[in-house]
Amino acid sequence: MLLNVYHKLTFGQLHARQPVIVDLAKKLDRGANSVAMKLCNLASLDPALQLRGIRGLPGASALDRSVWTEFHADLNETAPASEEALRKLFKAGATADLEVLPKVGIRTRKHPNLESTEILATVKQRRGQEYFRDAVLNNFGGRCGVTGLALRELLTASHILPWSSHPEERLNVQNGLSLSRLHDAAFDRGLIAFDDSLRLLLSPRLKAELDQRSAAENFGAYAGKPLQIPDDAALPEASFLARHRTDIFRKN
Numbered sequence: 406m407l408l409n410v411y412h413k414l415t416f417g418q419l420h421a422r423q424p425v426i427v428d429l430a431k432k433l434d435r436g437a438n439s440v441a442m443k444l445c446n447l448a449s450l451d452p453a454l455q456l457r458g459i460r461g462l463p464g465a466s467a468l469d470r471s472v473w474t475e476f477h478a479d480l481n482e483t484a485p486a487s488e489e490a491l492r493k494l495f496k497a498g499a500t501a502d503l504e505v506l507p508k509v510g511i512r513t514r515k516h517p518n519l520e521s522t523e524i525l526a527t528v529k530q531r532r533g534q535e536y537f538r539d540a541v542l543n544n545f546g547g548r549c550g551v552t553g554l555a556l557r558e559l560l561t562a563s564h565i566l567p568w569s570s571h572p573e574e575r576l577n578v579q580n581g582l583s584l585s586r587l588h589d590a591a592f593d594r595g596l597i598a599f600d601d602s603l604r605l606l607l608s609p610r611l612k613a614e615l616d617q618r619s620a621a622e623n624f625g626a627y628a629g630k631p632l633q634i635p636d637d638a639a640l641p642e643a644s645f646l647a648r649h650r651t652d653i654f655r656k657n
Contacts, residue, residue, distance in 0.1 A: 406494065408476045409487035411444050412540045412578055413505040416459050416637040419444045424510035432494050447473060453579060453639035480576040485532035492532075504557075505539045507547070533576050538562040541581030544639055549585040550632040551605060552623075561589040565645040567653075579642040582632070587623060597624065598654040599646050603632040608655040 410429055411419075420426070421437035426444070430437040448454055448461025450473045465473075476483045488503075497503040497513040504512050541562035548555045563582045566574050574580040582599075584592060591597045591611070598606045607615075607628050614620040634640065 406487050406490045407440075407443060408447065408472065409484070409491055409536060410505060411447050412536075413543045414444070414507060415544065415546070415635050416448055416454055416461070417635070418507050419448060419461075423507065425505055425507055428495075428510040443469075451639070454637075457637070457640065459637055481533065481572065484536045484576040485529045488532035488536040489528070503535065505543065506557075507543055537576050537578070537581060540578045542583045544578055544581070544635075545583030545633070546635045546638070548583065548633060549588060550583050550634060551588050551627050551630075552585060553633055554585050559585055561586055563589040563592055565641060565649050567593075574645070577642075579639055580645055582641060591624070592649075593653075595653040595655040598650045599632060599641075600650075601643060601647070603634075603641070603646075604629050605632075606650070606654070609657055610655055 410425060414423065414425060418425070419441055421441045423437075423441070426441050427437050430440040433440065442462065442464070445462040446465040446469055448459070449463060449465045450470060451461070454461070476487070491511075492501075492503050495503060495511055495513060498515075501513045501515050504514070506512060538561075542557065542560055547557060547560075549560060554560065561584055563584045564571075564575070565580050565582060568575050571580070582589075582592065588597065596608045596611045598608075600606055605624075605627050607624055611620065611624055615625045632641070
């Protein structure tokens with residue numbers, strides 16, 4: 406469960422005043438300092454942070470290493486299970502959404518659309534999707550990586566490598582981009598992509614529409630600009646973005 410929350414916070418948020426850590430510590434009947442320190446120990450094992458020159462506390466134990474390895478060996482099993490455990494800890498009902506919101510804490514709210522029978526029929530898949538959404542959106546600071554839009558209701562955790570064809574990467578936070586629904590649709594259909602420097606690329610099909618105001622404002626204005634992502638976040642996997650450019654991005 407700690408690794409679930411770990412992946413939903415950036416390194417700079419791993420401190421005792423962080424509302425998410427405060428809420429979690431209360432539920433675990435532990436001090437916020439203790440929980441924050443454990444999360445910082447886990448950060449020392451994170452290869453995504455190491456690539457950015459970020460190091461956690463040096464106190465990770467052999468058990469911490471074992472837990473880290475086990476959790477990441479099969480995210481399709483461990484992430485949904487950890488999401489379910491977190492929901493049980495916060496008493497989130499079958500028809501409720503649980504969100505980890507760095508500026509607010511851990512909150513539950515009734516889902517407006519799904520009936521309990523529908524949720525229970527696909528509980529494992531939904532828990533995985535919930536984990537991935539919170540982890541990816543929070544990794545981008547709760548904003549669209551292209552436009553900076555911060556309305557969470559209009560954001561999507563977009564898969565770089567598609568869900569259907571790459572099951573082994575479905576719940577990998579480095580396989581995710583926080584995008585507005587419009588930019589998610591464009592990315593999914595190969596109308597936009599990102600280069601090795603994370604700069605926005607427009608397909609010829611989209612460039613042909615830039616004389617339209619909506620296309621110019623939503624895409625043309627951001628062409629060539631890098632993704633907006635916090636300095637202490639896990640960067641999208643470069644090889645995944647390259648695969649998207651090869652397999653999905655439209656060249657004509």
